[in-house]
Amino acid sequence: MLDILQTIFVTLLTLAILVAVHEFGHFWVARRCGVKVLRFSVGFGKPLLSWSDRSGTEYVVAGIPLGGYVKMLDEREGPVPDDLLDQAFNRASPRSRIAIAAAGPLANFLLAIFVYWLVFLNGVSGVAPVVAKVEPNSLAEQAGIVAGQEFLSVDGEATPTWEALQLQLLDRIGEDGEVRISMRSLDSDLVTENVVALKEWMHDVEEPNPVRELGVTLFVPEVVPRIETVVAGSPAERAGMQAGDLVVEANGEPVRTWQEWVEQVRELPEQSLPIVIERDKQRIILTVTPERKLDDSNHAYGYVGVSVQMPTWPESMQRTMTYGFVGAAIAAVDKTWTMSAFTLSSIKKMLIGLLSPKNLSGPITIAKVASSSAQYGFFAWLTFLALLSISLAVLNLLPVPVLDGGHIVYALVEWLTGKPVAEQVQVWANQLGLVLVVFVMVFAIYNDVLRL
Numbered sequence: 001m002l003d004i005l006q007t008i009f010v011t012l013l014t015l016a017i018l019v020a021v022h023e024f025g026h027f028w029v030a031r032r033c034g035v036k037v038l039r040f041s042v043g044f045g046k047p048l049l050s051w052s053d054r055s056g057t058e059y060v061v062a063g064i065p066l067g068g069y070v071k072m073l074d075e076r077e078g079p080v081p082d083d084l085l086d087q088a089f090n091r092a093s094p095r096s097r098i099a100i101a102a103a104g105p106l107a108n109f110l111l112a113i114f115v116y117w118l119v120f121l122n123g124v125s126g127v128a129p130v131v132a133k134v135e136p137n138s139l140a141e142q143a144g145i146v147a148g149q150e151f152l153s154v155d156g157e158a159t160p161t162w163e164a165l166q167l168q169l170l171d172r173i174g175e176d177g178e179v180r181i182s183m184r185s186l187d188s189d190l191v192t193e194n195v196v197a198l199k200e201w202m203h204d205v206e207e208p209n210p211v212r213e214l215g216v217t218l219f220v221p222e223v224v225p226r227i228e229t230v231v232a233g234s235p236a237e238r239a240g241m242q243a244g245d246l247v248v249e250a251n252g253e254p255v256r257t258w259q260e261w262v263e264q265v266r267e268l269p270e271q272s273l274p275i276v277i278e279r280d281k282q283r284i285i286l287t288v289t290p291e292r293k294l295d296d297s298n299h300a301y302g303y304v305g306v307s308v309q310m311p312t313w314p315e316s317m318q319r320t321m322t323y324g325f326v327g328a329a330i331a332a333v334d335k336t337w338t339m340s341a342f343t344l345s346s347i348k349k350m351l352i353g354l355l356s357p358k359n360l361s362g363p364i365t366i367a368k369v370a371s372s373s374a375q376y377g378f379f380a381w382l383t384f385l386a387l388l389s390i391s392l393a394v395l396n397l398l399p400v401p402v403l404d405g406g407h408i409v410y411a412l413v414e415w416l417t418g419k420p421v422a423e424q425v426q427v428w429a430n431q432l433g434l435v436l437v438v439f440v441m442v443f444a445i446y447n448d449v450l451r452l
Helices: 002-032 082-087 094-122 162-170 210-214 235-239 258-266 325-351 363-375 378-396 404-417 423-451
Strands: 037-052 058-072 124-127 131-134 149-154 177-185 191-198 216-218 227-230 246-250 273-279 282-288 291-294 300-303 306-308 318-321
Touching: 002 037, 002 058, 002 094, 002 378, 094 124, 094 325, 094 378, 094 404, 124 162, 131 149, 149 162, 162 210, 162 325, 210 216, 227 235, 235 282, 246 258, 258 300, 325 378, 363 378, 404 423
Parallel strands: none
Antiparallel strands: 037 058, 124 318, 131 216, 149 177, 177 191, 227 306, 246 273, 273 282, 291 300
16 A cells, blocks of 8 residues: 555656646746736646736646646637737747747756756766676677677767666667677776677567667676565564575575575465575574565565665676766756657657557556656656656657647747748647547557556
8 A cells, every 4th residue: 555655646746846847937938928827737627726926827736637737818718808918828929939838848858957967966876787698699699799798888889887788779779780889808908899780670579678689688696585674563574584584495495596585475475485594604494474465467476574685796897977066967968968869769760660659658657667766766766757857848849739849830830931820720730639649648558558
């Protein structure tokens, strides 16, 4: 129950921040362009909280937190008093309307830059992408990549961490051609240049994992089943397990890794599980009865209430990047630009069939990722918030009627031709755009449900 409440809270907080920042961009610029704002709403539906300022703008927090809007004075939506005609949105100059429409996405870009700036000021840590295993007849083997080598760069872009490597490889998804990869053995300074030949790479893969698709397994320290913490009142505590215990045997079978221990526990909900643990160089026999829980698919699994003592990565493989005040700002702008270009490229590839549309995600996936990123810590959640903010900005700038990009197109046409787009054309285009947006949202939710 607590997990569900946490997921709901983190998701609502994430969406509220994104929507409030986006709509504030529209609101702030509209006022400075002399356009009267009637309502600033975070969420749709029945207002849960509302108040007004001296200018007559109503501020609303509504019950459906899946978006928001800024309602401006507009003759197309109702009669406007003569003394307020100069404050109507439709009477504003094309340049003002472009500025107002673009201000929402721009605010999201600025949010992403600010968030990344905080992340970079805190310092960014990661581990070097070192090859542990290469699959026979894989793309990696064909390119001459061998175990023990570290990925240095992909197509000239440095890949000091797992994340950097994945991002660079994902940028080539659905493409043909060659990928140039620089590698270096950990025990040598010799750098080799490896060429991987691609042919519609991963274009139909639902959940692309580019490193795996290359045929590479990256090095991970072995996680032994040593207990880090025991949850108070849990089956493990009742059985007598303690922090520091090493599980060496379960149900008569030797346990070598944490994963083997987890699998044993999950398979035996509400069943007695005899175990042997090592404590202070002595072996002790205990019996634990895993509690029965249900996963997202309502499948029962066992739970005992312990966490693992995580292994330490070799110092030679740890990568920590620190930034000063200005350096963090430069890195934040660069990161925002890179992720914006990646998002736009992914949309293009999806439209032309180079990327499976099954990768499109909706609110359910966003909720899961938001919750899991929050569990990894504040800065992990901030990174996810920045990525979502960029996605929201890029999507809203697409030239689709009903989106900000559509309003920008209307205003540009009027600016260049000297006359507005015919009202009936706008009505038809907006209806078509609305149908398209709803279809994409429904399809994204459908993909979410399939992933459950």
